[in-house]
Amino acid sequence: MDQTPTMTALRRLLPYLKPVRGRLIVSGVAVLCSMICGLTIPLVLQQILDGPVARKETGPLPWLIIAVAVLGAVEALMFYVRRKLVAGPSTLIEARMRADIFAHLQRLPISFHDRWQSGQLLSRAVSDLSTLRRFIAFAGIFLIVNTLTLALGLAVLFFLAPVLGVITLICAAPLVFISTQYESKYATLTRRSQDQVGDLATVVEESVLGIRVLKAFGRGPHLAKRFAAQARELRGTELAKIRLLALLWGAIIMLPELGIAAQLLFGSLGVANGSLTVGTLVAGVTVATYLRWPTDSIGWLLAETNQAATAAARYWEVRDAEVTITDPLRPEELPADGVGAVRFEGVRFAHAGSDREILSGVDIDLRPGETVALVGSTGSGKSTLTMLVPRLADVTGGRVTVDGVDVRDLRLADLRSVVAMAFEEPVLFSASVRENVALGAEDVTDEQVREALRVAQAEEFVDRLPWGLDTRIGEEGLSLSGGQRQRLALARAVVGKPKVLVLDDPLSALDVHTEAEVERALRSVLSTVTALVVAHRPSTVRLADRVALLDEGRIAAIGTHEQLLKTSAAYRDQLSTLDDEPAEVAS
Template identity: 35%
Template sequence: MESPPVETGRRGRSQTVTAAEKKQAKEVSLRRIGRLFTAHRTPLTLVTAIIVASSVIAMASPFLLREVIDRALPQQDLTLLVWLVAGMVAVAAVTSALGVVQTWISTTVGQRVMHRLRTDVFTHLQRQSVAFFTRTRTGEVQSRITNDIGGMQSVVTSTATSIASNLTTAVATAVAMAALSWQLSLVSLVVLPPAIYLTRRVAKMRKEITAQRQRELADLNVTVEEGLSISGVQLSKTMGTGPALVERFTASSTRLIDLELRSELAGRWRMAAMSIIFAAIPALIYLSAGLPMTAGKLSIGTLVAFTSLQAGLFRPLMGLLGVGVQLTSSLALFARIFEYLDLPVEVDDPAEPVTLTRPVRGHLRFEDVTFAYPGSETAAIAGVSLDVPAGTSLALVGETGSGKSTLAALIARLYDPDAGRITVDGIDLRDLRLADLAGIVGVVSQETYLLHTTVRENLRYARPEATDEQIEQAARAAQIHDLIAGLPDGYDTVVGSRGHRFSGGEKQRIAIARTLLRDPRILVLDEATSALDTSTERAVQRAFDELARGRTTVTIAHRLSTVRDADQIVVVDHGRILESGTHESLVSVGGRYADLAA
């Protein structure tokens, strides 16, 4: 099958981020991220309530501690001491229990959001046209779904609750500190402005590094996909490129080490400086309490309770600042995910699909169809008009690259024509649901793809409800049943990666059986027998001749012996029709077909 131009460029270490990528990462709004959680308002509200309750209850501990130091111990009041200690234990037990419930609910919500992101991206990519996958590296697609979404997990599962928990704790702690001593509270909060400034700087650095790291991970995925797939391994062994692949993988992995270190150490010295300042605050508090103007105004219990609260305040404050850094750096991940979710669907279901109310006859027509592959200035098909009555056979012949397989791809609506239209029973293919069209048109191409599962499941992939009897019937028609039945595990034999358990001809016949199992009204055979030997080809051709009765068949073949009995033979050259007619009439004309048949 002819393929559109493929982008062969590869990111290297020196490649810089494009302006479009920077713009896209910048434009990812927190509102859009927040919409991911809209469906989970109730559990998030419950989590918030639990967090507030837990924070308020936890604030009782410093006050209980003050009473222990200032009253119970000096007065040797054992009863009061027991009650105060029991209260401290109860506070710890209740807050711990609430923490478990909070973690369970928030993790559940986070995992459901992750599930939605994964399925949304996978579903949207499934709707993309073949053109998207021909210009996109497979490893890049896999990296978006695994590495990028996986990297967002901590943000999605814990960010909302971390913000709520730390914010609530910080507010409650600040109120309690002010209740104990508003003067000391002012001393404790002097570090906030520089802390916020430094945090913003660190967040910006990590965001840029995260974007670079994810692109490098995508490159690493591409190397694994290209180097460790069965086809890639065979190519590297036959071409002797194994050492080069190892060197390429090693270089990419080395760059990842550098990026990971930079990500972890970005702004670390700034945050270390803040930690030192935070640690010095208790010393300032003790100094403030000992100054002549404040000496004797604070009890020891109040001072101890205040320093305990102060330590408890800086933890949520640092937590909030850390969440800000994490959220900002994760915007690069969200940008990459939203980029795929925002991809336009080039070949999609119509807004108002035509419902098939009568059995499909299979009358196929091309009406002045023109098509060029994306990025190509030359039309692969130009002004093609064809009429294939229901139940007849059409053969497309011509040199490699003439446009035959492009015509087959248009019939299956892997692409949409740029001009003109293609109809089945008078209905434009673009007016049919893709699922309905897939039930009408069956394609067997020269590029056979089998799933890494059993023969039975490979065949049932085309028709999940098919019985074992129907599966065997399709295999008999494709002249492959006897071979499968002779295997030790029969139809339960695993075909291996991309079907490498079988020869090219055997894979081709399994693919033919898979298509026949769907019983399509229009059968497209794109070099479907190209991998078969002469005797097997004759056997499969006889099966096709039998199955083609009452079915519209479009056959593409280089071997003219397989198409000479077609009702209509069309010679294609550079996307245009040169000749059309029966075998006898075309040979008698002495044109291009006669040259090919000679």
């Protein structure tokens, strides 16, 4: 059992237990002391029945009764101590593990997040860690303590009367075999259930984020049917778990009852023929009854252990994911007098495990302070190229340099302090306007935030919000218009005054009037930085000093807008497909 992958995953939690293992050990000792007190009470009861009661001597009786009361009080106190000691460490471990998985998710490359559903990640960071906390606080301790209690209880029974111990052992032994048989089946069902919970979480999240689309197309009932089908699958899995546990619990409850019945039978015969005293029989049956909880709990505790082991395995699936974009071992420094020159030298890129190259030898030289627009058909690799500058992805061939230094030789913090990016789909968080804009740089003042908002032509609409900079915008910024979200994303990109600005179609969600205002503001920004801009509109092209035409992962033409109109038929064809005005007008 211990060699299974899930149990290995559970053992990997030991480093998290190390800082608090002292308190956990004391907690376990407290429970064991409680159990010992409980097992000692039947021995005192034997002395009462075979002593003062049998001999009709009341003198020692009060002291024996006091001993039972003291043992009961100590038993209760030890349970309280366990609860008190284990609550802090178990929640601390949960918090540390949750912080670690969150930090790891931030370090993982974009390609990882493209493959994983957000609901699956959410279930691992929330529900699975809650399962592990419950195991650490309760099931893990009691699995050890109850096993020791069973062994100690059997020893007490053999001490009282070997026949009573043999009967209990014969009835308890099959439980180990039965529990082992059910363990692997329950583990499989548990893993299936936890994965299905992740799938359900994904559907709920997507339906909330996409509520406007669902309502607009009347597809809410369709998604509701899909959710209901997945919920039924989860219900079926949970019912299968319950059926399995029901069979296990049936055996767990029946066998100890048979043992107690057999003890009464053989014990009564022993009392009748004088081989057992009444006190010994009562003490033996009391011990066997006391062992009901440790015996009954074994199956449940093993099921909880399996569930925790599966949760641990799911946790480590994420934690073991490789962080491919990291700081170099010997990082280089950017020149102190750096001016933001960017070069793409023979850049190639393909997704991991794919033979198809998205970029096939791209060469572009962005001079300091120059703005280069990227145009090309869908799938030509424009967005991929922009992701290589801030190292959201790494080249698979060639290199990208900033001020002559390969971006892979720079600390990520250093690189991203001089390179800022705004995406085509602006992502905002459930936070204030100030906090969303200030994400673009560290230690940003309110005046810097306002300056960035002015650049992005966003200050006016922000001041009209109920609490200005302190207004909390809804999840994903859906309470704002598309143009407002895009302007806040632009403000975030420029707030840190980067030397290099990468913009992935920054004007796509703006109306004509707002676009003209943002263009004017961007012109002043672009004159002070080196910029790479993905352009889907001729109006965006006009912001650039030069234009690069990307076709099937290669630079097909590069030059000024006017030069390419005259010399490149492919550029004219591409420009004619852009969405806001004909190429002739754009020129």
